[in-house]
Amino acid sequence: xxxxxxxxxxxxxxxxxxxxxxxxxxxxxxxxxxxxxxxxxxxxxxxxxxxxxxxxxxxxxxxxxxxxxxxxxxxxxxxxxxxxxxxxxxxxxxxxxxxxxxxxxxxxxxxxxxxxxxxxxxxxxxxxxxxxxxxxxxxxxxxxxxxxxxxxxxxxxxxxxxxxxxxxxxxxxxxxxxxxxxxxxxxxxxxxxxxxxxxxxxxxxxxxxxxxxxxxxxxxxxxxxxxxxxxxxxxxxxxxxxxxxxxxxxxxxxxxxxxxxxxxxxxxxxxxxxxxxxxxxxxxxxxxxxxxxxxxxxxxxxxxxxxxxxxxxxxxxxxxxxxxxxxxxxxxxxxxxxxxxxxxx
Numbered sequence: 001x002x003x004x005x006x007x008x009x010x011x012x013x014x015x016x017x018x019x020x021x022x023x024x025x026x027x028x029x030x031x032x033x034x035x036x037x038x039x040x041x042x043x044x045x046x047x048x049x050x051x052x053x054x055x056x057x058x059x060x061x062x063x064x065x066x067x068x069x070x071x072x073x074x075x076x077x078x079x080x081x082x083x084x085x086x087x088x089x090x091x092x093x094x095x096x097x098x099x100x101x102x103x104x105x106x107x108x109x110x111x112x113x114x115x116x117x118x119x120x121x122x123x124x125x126x127x128x129x130x131x132x133x134x135x136x137x138x139x140x141x142x143x144x145x146x147x148x149x150x151x152x153x154x155x156x157x158x159x160x161x162x163x164x165x166x167x168x169x170x171x172x173x174x175x176x177x178x179x180x181x182x183x184x185x186x187x188x189x190x191x192x193x194x195x196x197x198x199x200x201x202x203x204x205x206x207x208x209x210x211x212x213x214x215x216x217x218x219x220x221x222x223x224x225x226x227x228x229x230x231x232x233x234x235x236x237x238x239x240x241x242x243x244x245x246x247x248x249x250x251x252x253x254x255x256x257x258x259x260x261x262x263x264x265x266x267x268x269x270x271x272x273x274x275x276x277x278x279x280x281x282x283x284x285x286x287x288x289x290x291x292x293x294x295x296x297x298x299x300x301x302x303x304x305x306x307x308x309x310x311x312x313x314x315x316x317x318x319x320x321x322x323x324x325x326x327x328x329x330x331x332x333x334x335x336x337x338x339x340x341x342x343x344x345x
Contacts, residue, residue, distance in 0.1 A: 003142060004035060012139035013039035015127040017119050017146060018051045018093065019073035021082030027144070028089035042086070042093040043126030045070050045101070051078050051086065052093040065330045068270060068303040069098050072119025072147045094126035098245070099161050101125050106162035108145070118154070120145035161248060169197055170224040171215050171247060173342055174231055174238040178210040186212060189231050194223070200252065211342070213241075213252055244339045250295045250307040261292050265312045265320070266340055270303035270330040277304075284327045285310060289320070303330070 004011060014031065016024040021042075028040040044052055047067030054061045054077075062077040078086075101118050104125040108116050116124070123143040131141065176182040183201065190196065198215040218224060228238045241247045246268070271277040285291065293309030312320045324331055334340055 001030065001034075004031070004038075007140055009035045009038070010140055011035070011038045012136065012141050013041050013091075013127075013130070014142045014144070015041050015043050015094070015123040015130070016144045017070075017073050017122040018042035018044050018078075019075045019119070021051055021078040021086050023144065023146065024090060025079075025082040025085040029085060032089050039091040040089065041091055041126065041130065043123050044073065044093055044095055045122065046095045046097050048074050049093070049095055050075055051083070052095060054078055054083055055087060055090075055093060058087075065332070067098070070101060070118035070122050072117060072149055073122060094130050096122065096125040096129055100129065102158045102161040104128065105158050115150055115155075116145050117147040117149040118158075119149070120147045167221050168218060169215050169242075170218050170227075170240065171213075171242045171244075171252070172224065172228070172238055172240055173211055173213045173339075174236050175209045175211055176236050182210065183212070185234060186231070186236055189234060189236065190214075190216060190227065194218070194227060198252070213247075239338075239342060241339055241342075244337070246307075246334055246337050247339045249305055253295060261309075261311060263311045263313045264292050264335070265310050265317075266293070266334045266337070267308050267310070267331045268334055269306045269308055271306050272329075273304050281306075281308075281327065281329065284323050285320075288323075289316075307334075 014027060016027055018024050024040065024042050031038050031040055042051055044050070045067050047065075048063070048070065050061060050063050050066070053063075060077055060080065060083050064076075066074050066076050068074050098118075101121050104121040105116050105118070108114055108121065108124060124145055127141050127143040130136070131139075174186060176186055195217040196214060197217050199212065200214065201210065201212040216224075216227070224240050224242065228240065231238045250268075269281065271281065282291070290311040291308065292311055293307065295307040310320070
C-alpha cells in the first residue's frame with residue numbers, strides 16, 4: 001500500500017514468492033481492488049511449483065517431492081482458500097531454478113550489501129527473468145524479498161552456484177589421451193583465452209582416456225560452445241555439464257573415484273539435518289546391501305542432499321523401494337544420469 005501510494009499506481013507488476021499462497025493472496029486481494037491494472041505474479045522454484053501446477057489444472061495439486069533449497073516456500077500443496085483467491089486474482093507464476101536464485105542473492109549483496117534468504121531472492125530472480133523474457137524497460141516492478149532464514153553453511157553453496165546462475169561460469173569435462181603432454185595441450189587451448197575457476201584431474205590407469213572436470217569464467221553464453229569446438233579441433237572431446245545439478249552438488253567433489261561395480265544404484269536422498277539421520281539410513285539398507293558410495297555436504301537447509309551408491313540386484317529393486325518408502329526420506333534415482341556415467345564409471 002505504501003509503495004503504491006508513493007508511485008501513484010505507476011507499477012507494472014509485483015512479484016511475490018509463493019509457498020502456501022497466503023502472502024500473494026493477501027497482496028492480490030488488496031491491489032486488485034485499488035489498482036486492478038497492476039499485475040500480481042507469483043514466483044516459485046522449478047522443483048517446488050505446487051501453485052503453478054494447481055493453476056494449470058484448475059485444482060489443488062499435491063507434489064510427490066519438493067525441493068528444499070528455498071525452504072521458506074517448500075510446500076507440497078497450496079492452501080484451499082489461498083488457491084481460490086489466486087485462481088481469481090493473480091496474473092501468473094514464474095518458475096526459476098536454484099542457480100538463478102543464488103545469482104540474485106549475489107547481485108543483491110553486491111549492489112546493496114543486503115543478504116537475502118533463498119525464498120526472498122526467489123521473487124527478485126522471477127522479476128529479472130520476466131523482464132528479460134518480455135524485454136521490459138523503463139517500468140516499475142516490485143519484488144517482495146521476505147524472510148531472513150540464512151546461515152553461513154548455505155552461503156557457501158550459494159557462492160559456488162551464483163556465477164553459474166548468472167552465466168558467468170561454465171562447468172565442463174574434457175577427455176584426453178593418458179599420455180605425457182596431453183594436459184598441457186588442454187590447458188593451452190583453454191587457458192590462453194579463458195580463466196580457470198576450478199580444475200580437477202587425476203591419473204586414470206585403467207582407461208586410455210583421462211578426464212578433467214573444470215570450471216571456467218565466461219562473459220557470454222556462446223563462449224562454452226566456442227571452447228568445445230576449439231577443443232574438438234585438437235581431438236579433445238568435451239561435454240558441457242553446467243546445467244547438471246548432480247555434478248554441481250556432488251560429482252565435482254568426487255572426481256577421480258571410478259569403479260565398475262555391478263548392480264550399483266545411484267540415488268540422491270534428502271536426509272533431515274538432525275542427529276541419527278545417517279544411522280537410520282544405514283539401519284534400513286545395511287548390511288542387506290553394500291553401500292558403495294556416499295557423499296554428504298551440509299547446506300544449512302531443513303534437509304541435506306546426500307548422494308548414495310548401493311549395490312542392489314535388479315531382482316531386489318522392489319524390496320529396495322519398499323524399504324526406502326518405510327524410511328520416509330525423499331529420494332531420486334540418478335543411475336541413468338549421463339554425468340554419472342561420464343565421471344564415475
